[in-house]
Amino acid sequence: MGTQQVHPIQEPKYWRLRTVLGRALDSEFAVGEVLPNERDLAARFGVARATLRQALDQLELEGRLHRRRGIGTLVAGSRVGVPVGGGEGQEPAPHDTWHVVDHADTTPPVKVLRALALTDKAPVHRVLRARRTRGQVVGTEYLYVPADLLPDLDATPAGAQRARAVLHAFWELDAEEASRSVELGVAEPDVAQVMENPPGTPVLVVTTWYRLRGRVAALSVGTYRADTCRLTFGEAEPVPLAS
Amino acid sequence: MGTQQVHPIQEPKYWRLRTVLGRALDSEFAVGEVLPNERDLAARFGVARATLRQALDQLELEGRLHRRRGIGTLVAGSRVGVPVGGGEGQEPAPHDTWHVVDHADTTPPVKVLRALALTDKAPVHRVLRARRTRGQVVGTEYLYVPADLLPDLDATPAGAQRARAVLHAFWELDAEEASRSVELGVAEPDVAQVMENPPGTPVLVVTTWYRLRGRVAALSVGTYRADTCRLTFGEAEPVPLAS
DNA sequence: GAGTGGTCTAGACCACCAT
């Protein structure tokens, strides 16, 4: 049988490593436990450190590992469910809170301007909030509201105080959440800083269109840590899917 | 001023490169255009190829680039919106179709068993479908239905034919979509093959719980290409957010 | 065969954290 293949599909080393390490995480490690360091692990499996790191990158994308510089590589627990809408009767749990960070009148990104059908001269409120679950910052949100939607807003306060005023005024408009989308992105430095995360970290970007009197009135762009978050829609899941 | 800092925040080279290349994509390249090859780009920016590739990895995560072995690195268009639920009146567009691939009676993953409150002895239907949008496979779905929910199913057909029979029988139950969640994952080899994608590609994993007569009756696990998909909920967005 | 991205190596140095 001279045509027998030793490598049936030519599986890369790092993918094989990912599988092996993943099984080890299931059977031999507890959540929060620290793995051997990368140099030792690489030596143990007979690969270069860069190859070992490729395998760890995969497991980190899956939310099964956390790596902290100066500390080590830790086994992650299951992701926390973060309600992002759809469930109309959802009352916020006490361990799930918003923390208003800041307000600005800066010009929004071009994408936002286009979605709101505005020119770059139109004044727009931008409110930055951070979302905390069990003490951990899991995500941030930029809310963009055209200023002419809130004519009765007094101009005196600034910063977080003004942000709260904008939020309350916007809530009183009772705009409808018309649509929502989720896609993958990476954390820009501004949100990364709020999320206590390095820039470039994978994030889930949630865009919400608000409608008022048949028109797109406002837009919010939420950014959630992809490593620790599982976004939930509708009611909370009947049974947790923890591993 | 001897304490002046030359590198205020010590920005990594690959992050700076990502920003520079990202701007170049906006201003100097058209969708579908091929970038210079990695060796030339690395030389042009005076970095090692591995560093250049780190920057390209980031841009690929953001869905701004596609890399094809043997071809080159191409500028990606905006992501395609894929409706995944919530919009009750959503009629499927002609360019958005499901293609039933296969049926199996294999034991589901442990996570699924636990969510359905089943033992690993209980027979469960597993239907695999692929979702196509404009000729491109954008995602796959495993639907898990306990066999005792479909007692009237005749046992004769097999493969895709049986899969369709299971789907129709399940639809007639008219189960309620109780909850839904989205998280980040990587493509396992089985779904990667259906999606015409290499294993390890980032994907958005959509889990849907179906409820029937107050009980969790079935579960579906959808897997969508994170590079090309933007998942949409509710109505289609009023204004596309294309760049 | 020539050109592309994908994988892998063996090293080096840096930033961060604990002690």
Add this chain to the structure above:
DNA sequence: TGGTGGTCTAGACCACTCC
């Protein structure tokens, strides 16, 4: 001060695609 992960280098070879 020593250990950790993060970054970066300069190469090599492989798999795939097109001509």
